Amino acid sequence: MSTAARFSLKRQLLLWLLLPQLVLWLMGGVLAFRVALTYAEKAIDQSLTQSVRSLARQVKPFGSGLLVDFPRAAQDIIEQDPKDRVTYMVSSPPGSFLLGNGKLLPGPPAGMVVPQNEPVLYNLVLEGKSMRVASIDLSFGDGMTAQRMRVQVAKSLVVQQGIARELVRDVLFPLLLLGAVLSVLVYAGIRRGLLPLQRLEAQLANRTAASLSPIEMTQAPEEVQSLAMVLNQLLTTLRRSLSQEKRFLNDAAHQLRTPLAGLISQTELAMQETEPAALQQRLTKVHTGAQRSAHLVHQLLSLARTEAEITLQPVDLAALAREVAREWTPRAVAAGVDLGYEGEDALSAPGDKLLLREVLNNLIDNALRYAGRGTTVTLRARAEGAHGVLEVEDNGPGLSAEDMERVFERFWRASELPGGCGLGLAIVAEIAQRHGGNTYAFAVEPQGLRIKLELPLSP
Incomplete structure (x- = not known):
């Protein structure tokens, strides 16, 4: 017997109803995490773009040099979150440290198009930490002494991932509770739905060859009523077959009893006869009785054959x-x-x-x-x-x-x-x-x- 055949109908229904629910819940969790990461990344990108533009406005060209107007209040705004410290840096020319609160930040990756005076965003790994960087290149000076300045603001992606995890937790935990409640309701529904089959089984278990009355399933679902109808047709056919068999046996016993008794009587008398003529007469009667019995058996078998399908x-x-x-x-x-x-x-x-x-x-x-x-x-x-x-x-x-x-x-x-x-x-x-x-x-x-x-x- 296969494994599927050993499973009860209740277990198979629970498996096929709850397993997809679990798979969908896991897929929903992964999708929610990816969506949360996307939205967190958008929020970080907007914050970094705004910060790098604000910082770039604080560094102003002055003659052939730069005037840095970066008050302490602006620095506190950028570094207001101690758990997620923002790293910023100004370099001129790009790559030569001019101003900042951290180590030198790498520039945009090779092959990346860097438009003039427009911020670009990219990821990098610094000291083992994944970071998101906003960078903008600016030109200053006159035509004889044109120079370039790069302003960069970087933020760790740890916070982004933390936000995503919080969002997923806040979304999936209620879904998990709803899934548990749904599982209980599914189990109760399956158990209640299978009750008509249990009643049908109980009614069939009480049927015997002597009692093949129809099954009554008036308050059962349509599918169970259809099954009960087919079983009733089978019981009717079986009841008719048993009745025909019983009638055939009764008819055969009743009709064969008399000619067989006559045959026995005639053979007993023939065994006692000594005269050839009388013995011939007895044997003739035995032969006639045997022919009638054979004809009767043939007719009874024909009658039984007509009652078959x-x-x-x-x-x-x-x-x-x-x-x-x-x-x-x-x-x-x-x-x-x-x-x-x-x-x-x-x-x-x-x-x-x-x-x-x-x-x-x-x-x-x-x-x-x-x-x-x-x-x-x-x-x-x-x-x-x-x-x-x-x-x-x-x-x-x-x-x-x-x-x-x-x-x-x-x-x-x-x-x-x-x-x-x-x-x-x-x-x-x-x-x-x-x-x-x-x-x-x-x-x-x-x-x-x-x-x-x-x-x-x-x-």
């Missing part, structure tokens, strides 16, 4: 009827019956060919058995509206009006002639029902019986 496929009813009629012709001739076919050359309808063959076999067998010698039996296949019709008609003695109402009942017989068991027409009716069709019995004038089977031409 069937698959409908296109069947040519006319061709099937002609084929079955040819198969029964030798027996009809032996019984002195004129068996013939009337109807369409071709008639296609959805059905189970094996079961429809069983229908025709039973109808012809009944007609040959009870119509009598010298009669005519006609097998027909024709279309009638939206139905395909199979029917067998004979001009035998027929049935009374009272008997006509019971002709399709199981184990009911209108005649005591040997060989029958009262299941032939019941099997025909059962097969017709499984095909979505109907069976009818009609009296024929002046005498006779017609059994009609209607099958829909489309499923």
Whole structure:
């Protein structure tokens, strides 16, 4: 069994709901830190640009020299934060220390375009510390003694990172609390959402072969109700199958008991006979009883087969009827019956060919058995509206009006002639029902019986 199969549905839901939340929280933290660094960098850049411009205005050209007007108050403003001391420097020419409060600051990196009289910003590492530097180059002096001056202001990026961390902490901590609350709500929601499945499991656990009543899930979600509906269909099919099996066993036990008892009785009497003629008579009765038992078993198995699930496929009813009629012709001739076919050359309808063959076999067998010698039996296949019709008609003695109402009942017989068991027409009716069709019995004038089977031409 795989690892995924061992996980419960609750664990899988928690995993797929909470894991993305954790990933999004971490991604949000990284993104928030980057955004905070960007905004902190913008704030530092604005401060450094303003400071370097202010400092540049304090250094004024005077003749061929410089006048530094940098009062103590301005110096205190620049250095007001003792935790994040600002380093400033004035050099003229660039790189030659003139004024400042720290060591010589490196100039802009090589390859960087440095416009005249406009500040540029860049990063550097000084004494192991990352710093942000604003630098501006100015020209002073007359045309004969033109000189350049560089003003630089630098600030450590430690404060920038600290601000970013504070912003991230202030943003993510409430999000973490909300995530914890959300996790609890998700867990409670999943647990509550799975309660209908637990109730469904409990109801199924209480079902036995003797009690397959439908599952009731009236206040469950739509998905669970759909599952319960499918299970109810399965329980209905299983209940019907068990009922059919029980009915088959009861019918078989009931119907086989009498002929088997007769066989045992006849064999016991035959074993006591000493006269050959009497022994032959007993054996003839045993043979007849065995034939009836075999016929009964065949009919019971046919009845059981009709109650199984069937698959409908296109069947040519006319061709099937002609084929079955040819198969029964030798027996009809032996019984002195004129068996013939009337109807369409071709008639296609959805059905189970094996079961429809069983229908025709039973109808012809009944007609040959009870119509009598010298009669005519006609097998027909024709279309009638939206139905395909199979029917067998004979001009035998027929049935009374009272008997006509019971002709399709199981184990009911209108005649005591040997060989029958009262299941032939019941099997025909059962097969017709499984095909979505109907069976009818009609009296024929002046005498006779017609059994009609209607099958829909489309499923």
